[in-house]
Amino acid sequence: MPITSKYSDQKIETILAEIAAVFDKHDASPELVLMIAGNIVTNVLNQNIAENQRKAIAEKFAQALMSSIESTIH
Numbered sequence: 001m002p003i004t005s006k007y008s009d010q011k012i013e014t015i016l017a018e019i020a021a022v023f024d025k026h027d028a029s030p031e032l033v034l035m036i037a038g039n040i041v042t043n044v045l046n047q048n049i050a051e052n053q054r055k056a057i058a059e060k061f062a063q064a065l066m067s068s069i070e071s072t073i074h
Helices: 009-025 030-048 051-070
Strands: none
Touching (some): 009 030, 030 051
8 A cells, every 4th residue: 555645746856856956966976865864864853753752763764765665676
C-alpha cells in the first residue's frame, strides 16, 4: 500500500529542485550530499522530536529509506 503524504508532490519537487541547485552550485560530491542529508536528519530529530521518540522515528526513517532503494533494485 503506498504511503499518502500530506504534502503535495509539487511542493516536494520544488524544494528538492532548490536543494539540488545548491548542491550543484557547490559542486558537491555524492558523499558530501549524503553527509549533509544525514546531518539535516540528525538535526531535525534532535531539535524537533522528543528524546524518548527519536530512536523509533529514526528507525522508521531508515526503514522507509531502505524500502525506497530496494524498490529500485531488480
